Amino acid sequence: MDDVAKSADDPARLARFEARVAREDKVEPNDWMPDAYRRTLIRQISQHGHSEIVGMLPEGNWLTRAPTLRRKAILLAKVQDEAGHGLYLYAAAETLGISREELVEQLLTGAAKYSSIFNYPTLTWADVGAIGWLVDGAAIMNQIPLCRCSYGPYARAMIRICKEESFHQRQGFEIMLTLCRGTDEQKAMAQDALDRWWWPSLMMFGPHDSDSPHTDNSTRWKIKRVTNDELRQRFIDATVPQSSYLGLTIPDPKLRFDEKTGHWRTGEIDWAEFRRVIAGDGPCNRERLADRQAAHDDGEWVREAALAYGEKRRQQPAPFESALHAFSG
Numbered sequence: 001m002d003d004v005a006k007s008a009d010d011p012a013r014l015a016r017f018e019a020r021v022a023r024e025d026k027v028e029p030n031d032w033m034p035d036a037y038r039r040t041l042i043r044q045i046s047q048h049g050h051s052e053i054v055g056m057l058p059e060g061n062w063l064t065r066a067p068t069l070r071r072k073a074i075l076l077a078k079v080q081d082e083a084g085h086g087l088y089l090y091a092a093a094e095t096l097g098i099s100r101e102e103l104v105e106q107l108l109t110g111a112a113k114y115s116s117i118f119n120y121p122t123l124t125w126a127d128v129g130a131i132g133w134l135v136d137g138a139a140i141m142n143q144i145p146l147c148r149c150s151y152g153p154y155a156r157a158m159i160r161i162c163k164e165e166s167f168h169q170r171q172g173f174e175i176m177l178t179l180c181r182g183t184d185e186q187k188a189m190a191q192d193a194l195d196r197w198w199w200p201s202l203m204m205f206g207p208h209d210s211d212s213p214h215t216d217n218s219t220r221w222k223i224k225r226v227t228n229d230e231l232r233q234r235f236i237d238a239t240v241p242q243s244s245y246l247g248l249t250i251p252d253p254k255l256r257f258d259e260k261t262g263h264w265r266t267g268e269i270d271w272a273e274f275r276r277v278i279a280g281d282g283p284c285n286r287e288r289l290a291d292r293q294a295a296h297d298d299g300e301w302v303r304e305a306a307l308a309y310g311e312k313r314r315q316q317p318a319p320f321e322s323a324l325h326a327f328s329g
């Protein structure tokens with residue numbers, strides 16, 4: 001018995017739900033939904049939210065070392081956008097019945113799953129360019145179809161997030177372009193960043209469709225509308241010409257253009273590396289977790305101050321009432 005059948009305690013309700021999803025009506029938080037639909041969304045949205053939060057760390061490392069004031073202002077805005085994405089997504093997950101405390105707890109205890117890409121180090125400034133170009137570029141490919149996801153709060157959050165990701169991708173490409181038009185040393189830095197970020201970016205789309213355990217239900221319920229392999233192919237086809245424009249070489253001797261299909265074909269991804277990073281043994285997994293825990297501890301006074309302020313506001317009369325008092329007094 002699969003997940004769908006198990007959750008079908010009321011077949012008539014399930015049929016109504018599925019008909020509605022088929023009509024492209026959005027599912028909203030108070031609507032009835034199958035348990036497996038709720039669980040799939042909680043898993044996916046919380047993993048997505050955690051990825052946005054952890055995703056601030058690799059680039060955050062370069063905030064104090066950005067080469068110019070302009071670059072620093074752009075990077076600061078981008079990292080703040082990622083915090084915002086994390087918070088919209090946590091709020092969307094909360095509408096499905098998981099609490100903010102549970103989400104924060106998952107992240108701080110290391111129980112949370114997040115994108116494997118954020119466990120790689122940022123060694124030079126060119127890595128900030130490569131992340132914007134490739135990682136945010138891959139995120140856009142993944143997220144554009146999610147704007148049409150059947151769950152309303154997730155789909156709506158994605159519309160704004162995609163607009164911001166598009167700015168992130170462009171600022172990253174512009175950093176790469178500047179480096180590639182600079183000195184030989186700067187161009188070498190850009191190439192080195194591409195060499196290190198290319199394969200992890202392809203891994204961001206997840207396992208091949210044939211090895212992906214979640215695709216079936218997710219497609220049927222219009223949570224996932226395009227498969228991992230199709231999204232990865234779109235990303236490769238968009239990115240290879242950009243890399244030629246930059247004058248950089250994709251680090252894949254097997255890369256070739258397939259005239260028959262009009263697609264770029266790559267060599268095989270190192271799935272053993274992917275599994276290792278996902279299992280917690282990537283180059284920076286421990287560092288990311290420790291940094292996140294330290295940031296949470298350092299923020300203790302902010303949470304205390306916000307709670308104290310909220311408490312004080314609750315004890316004061318609302319502005320309308322105090323105006324009334326002043327008038328009558």
Ligand SMILES: [Fe+2]
Pocket residue numbers: 052081082085139161165
């Ligand atoms: Fe983001």
Ligand SMILES: [Fe+2]
Pocket residue numbers: 082136139164165168
């Ligand atoms: Fe982004």
